[in-house]
């Protein structure tokens with residue numbers, strides 16, 4: 001994938017090619033494939049039989065190790081991830097454990113697991129990161145991705161729109177002398193992604209090839225930037241911390257991008273940070289993010305917000321509350337923390 005010269009870029013994005021998944025699998029040799037189904041069944045009879053098919057599950061470490069054990073003698077030369085977050089993460093683990101090359105074929109744009117190198121697993125009720133692996137390439141089959149439910153593909157904007165509230169929180173924290181130092185290049189990238197997002201709203205809503213292509217490239221750039229920076233401050237702020245607190249308090253599980261889209265609009269109001277922009281993007285892109293649709297009550301929203309303040313982890317900032325500044329923890333892996341956790345927690 002070639003970038004125009006004026007595209008802000010930080011770090012080294014993964015190799016990504018546009019190609020049919022079927023053609024890719026026909027040329028791979030002996031491959032093991034970790035899948036979500038759908039869509040695996042839709043192409044299985046058109047590709048050479050894999051030496052092993054590993055259905056993705058909840059990324060529990062003990063189950064993953066069983067997968068490794070059961071496939072150890074299958075003679076695979078390459079591991080393929082085919083599907084959403086859990087399939088791509090399962091493939092990462094298997095390739096890493098077996099020392100085999102990895103090819104990732106994301107089939108939806110609601111998660112960025114294909115563009116992150118951190119291997120997240122669940123162990124004793126927690127998400128743990130056990131290693132990293134860089135894929136040989138990420139294959140983008142635009143037609144295949146477009147065949148996924150539009151709602152899931154549209155939700156991909158959540159982790160881009162979060163730059164709106166994330167950058168605001170970061171700036172406020174820096175102005176208050178707290179947290180991670182400001183970085184002009186990262187801020188420029190975040191601002192650029194937001195401007196681009198605004199310009200592709202219709203493509204996102206209609207799930208056009210351009211919209212899918214843009215979302216995938218966004219993930220790619222964000223993943224590379226987080227790796228280069230060692231943190232995800234430009235795209236992760238109070239909206240994510242609120243979402244974590246809300247999910248922890250209620251036990252609710254949502255499509256990550258839908259929950260984050262709601263949170264950006266809501267927290268932009270709290271920040272007094274151009275909430276109209278956030279609302280325009282979310283509604284224009286047709287993302288399902290209204291609290292009534294998501295089943296989020298006012299009490300739950302406020303409860304999670306107050307809980308954040310009480311825990312002193314982060315607080316959404318506004319011009320009228322300069323003393324309440326966010327102090328998110330830094331990240332050190334390629335992936336943004338949100339993406340790492342949610343690609344594990346949310347099944348595709």
Ligand SMILES: [Zn+2]
Nearest residue numbers: 159260338339
């Ligand atoms: Zn996220």
